[in-house]
Amino acid sequence: MAEFMTHFDTKNQEQENHPQSSQGRRATISREDLITAALKLVGPHRSISTLSLREVAREAGIAPNSFYRHFKDMDELAIALIDQAGRSLRLIIGAARQRASIERSVIRTSVESFMEQLNTNEALLHILLREGTVGSLAFKRAVERELSFFEEELCADLIRLGQIKNAPLYEPALVAKGMTRLVFAMGATALDLPHERHAEIIEPTVIMLRMILTGAEKMAVDPSLQ
Numbered sequence: 639m640a641e642f643m644t645h646f647d648t649k650n651q652e653q654e655n656h657p658q659s660s661q662g663r664r665a666t667i668s669r670e671d672l673i674t675a676a677l678k679l680v681g682p683h684r685s686i687s688t689l690s691l692r693e694v695a696r697e698a699g700i701a702p703n704s705f706y707r708h709f710k711d712m713d714e715l716a717i718a719l720i721d722q723a724g725r726s727l728r729l730i731i732g733a734a735r736q737r738a739s740i741e742r743s744v745i746r747t748s749v750e751s752f753m754e755q756l757n758t759n760e761a762l763l764h765i766l767l768r769e770g771t772v773g774s775l776a777f778k779r780a781v782e783r784e785l786s787f788f789e790e791e792l793c794a795d796l797i798r799l800g801q802i803k804n805a806p807l808y809e810p811a812l813v814a815k816g817m818t819r820l821v822f823a824m825g826a827t828a829l830d831l832p833h834e835r836h837a838e839i840i841e842p843t844v845i846m847l848r849m850i851l852t853g854a855e856k857m858a859v860d861p862s863l864q
Contacts, residue, residue: 680765686716728788752821
């Protein structure tokens with residue numbers, strides 16, 4: 639009898655530590671768990687818009703109705719994914735820029751860091767690159783908002799570096815926008831290439847970015863070019 643009770647207590651403790659329904663579904667789940675489940679389903683060739691609620695719920699191990707405790711619909715989940723993708727990538731690229739001391743190394747380091755993210759198993763960058771072109775209007779607006787954050791942060795860095803070099807830029811906000819859009823466009827091109835060919839994208843991207851930056855520096859000191 640004592641052995642039975644010990645086994646019973648142990649089993650109950652395991653159920654408390656790992657609560658699941660009789661069908662093997664999780665009894666509790668967080669918003670982040672649903673985002674993680676969705677991330678496992680999307681990728682370079684899979685858009686958020688193709689995901690179904692039941693598919694995400696199954697991946698998360700919950701009943702479909704439990705989804706609504708955290709998101710009102712799949713669009714809201716998708717926008718949360720885009721927001722998370724933007725925040726995560728900004729941290730990565732921002733850290734790369736902070737490690738650099740002059741604008742040339744900033745350009746190369748940032749582009750290399752960006753392209754490296756395409757080679758990881760993370761779907762975050764894939765989401766930003768895909769949903770900005772094939773997603774719904776709401777998704778495109780969410781991606782556009784994330785791109786504007788990139789541009790604002792890059793603009794601040796360009797102004798700071800220009801002050802250090804005593805080489806201000808003409809319309810630094812436009813420079814930041816042009817550079818950001820170029821990198822994302824080239825990233826979308828790389829997304830459709832095998833990983834071993836991503837290096838082919840880096841060098842021309844770096845050169846084009848330097849051309850933008852050099853042109854903005856020249857325009858700042860020569861009004862005839864404006």
